[in-house]
Amino acid sequence: MLSGRSHMVGVVIGGLDNPFYASALERLAIALRQAGLQVLLVQVDDALTLDTALDQLASYRIDAVVTSLAVGSQSVVQALSELHTPVICFNSSFVGPWISTVVSNNYGAGQIAAQIFIKHGVTHPVWLAGPAKNAASRARGEGFCDTLKETSDCFGKLVRLRGDDTYQSGYNAIRRLLQRGLRPDGIFSSNDMMACGVLDALRECADLRCPDDVIVLGYDNIPQAAWHGYDLTSFDQRTDQMVTVAMDMLNEALQTVNHPYSQTHTINAQLIERGSTRTGR
Template sequence: MSRILENSEAPKLPPWLETRYDPRIMIKRLITSVDVARHAGVSQSAVSRAFSSNASISPATRAKVFEAAAALNYRPNRIPAIMLSGRSGMIGVVVGGLSNPFYALALEHLTISLRDAGFQIMLVHVDDALTFDTALDQLASYRVDAVITALAVGTRETARSLTELNIPAICFNSRIIGPGISTILSNNYASGSLAAHIMQEQGVARPVWLAGPTRNAASRERRRGFLEAFSARQGTGKIVTELQGDDTYESGFTAIREYLRQDHRPDGLFCSNDLMACGALDALRDHGVFSCPEDVMVIGYDNIPQGAWHAYQLTTFSQNLAALVEAATEILAKIFSAPAARISQRRVIEADLIVRRSTKRTAPTS
């Protein structure tokens, strides 16, 4: 319940505001630039110039305006500047699949970096955990200056639409780019290849690849690196068994449980992401016949916090989110410095191998 202020508790306001404020109901009208100008003894245009980083105004006048603004608790209205310049300083951050801790971590890194760079953020959620194509209508409805997302551009049609809307986009692990669309990639192929070499050095002879969704370009590259590395070492022919998941814990658990029920005996498992790897480890534990890493060594991807838990101790690849976000902010700075350039870049960030118990065999198995 609202408390009625006594007269002695009411805020002290300039005389021209006192008639517009009723302390009994604690409602105050919004302070405008006109009020700040009167309080500071300057023109309204001087207030506007004071809050514009590029405007010409003396330091003394700006200080006077800021002092008056602080006294009145004034916040400048950004809408007129947006209408005049056509630029909002607002970045659309498109997110999806937040049940995967990797995307939640990516969002945290992105928002902190953008905030520190002075940008406003508009969060747009899509149901798709892989692409942000369905967010186009919402992005077009708002005056965002750019889009950053951990999701990919799903189709060429979406890429063309982004270009036509003139909304620069920066995506993580997107195979499709175009004018004004940049992508920052984890080196998925090299990581898949390294996972295969680790297993080969430990004597793995019956490797299994647990894939993510077929339209996940990053998963396809990890698969390609893994399969080609095994083929190069052992010659042609089918070396790796492939199982299908959908990037969820449940799909990893189910895929490995069903595979083991068919009396298969894998000795190495590379999973397209950590969530499926955690599900696979629990399926191995639930089966009760195989132990990790003595019987089956397991490698994941993404370095989510759960992978380091004692129950999993999962060897994995970190996508190096700090480097991904740093690259994104560098590209964003170029976009703002040359808005007509339709900047399109492709940057590859090396993933870091994080070695834990799930691959630490004492000796090769036969």
């Protein structure tokens, strides 16, 4: 597949404290090795975007870049394109010459989350977003809020909170909400790490239980979501399929030597319903 090339692919990693990224990295590394490629790991501090890896990527002789991170801006699209090296991303809202992305259907999952809220008769919903520059989080929130606005009176009571994708930020966000005397009956969190913090805060700060008092949904379906202490309903990004598509894109990109390759492929997330929303247990 890589005749006349270095046989080396740069894998940009960040945010490994989140099990989703660790799982994606493991699957990527296995798939690349099975394809006979060497893996060069490039560590970045920013867990959301490739922006901080530009200088490192430019200094290595690599045939391509594969990463679970996103491109953060149009200026970075231009800089990456000037490298003339195929880049395959996960959940990037920016693409361009030489840059492709495999995305979870974040907006569609947000719509499904809103429909679950409506089904459960939620009257005081909460949307817990990730960092503002997290494009996937923004799309989830847009799908969720747009659907509530179009189909439910509860949109008028929607509370928007923001965390930084960590457990502690989810815990703190809900603790502060409860301290203000507000009691939600439905919470959609942009990721599972924050949702786990949400569940602990609900129990410890207000003695609220799921799903009797409040329903909670997360995103990523990390292993902790299935733990008995959380039993969290979540959206699975189907990482195996994302990696398979990314490898197909990589193969095609490397076959089109000296020609920019750019594709976007969307994969529907799978709802994994557990006790945090399942009634009648």
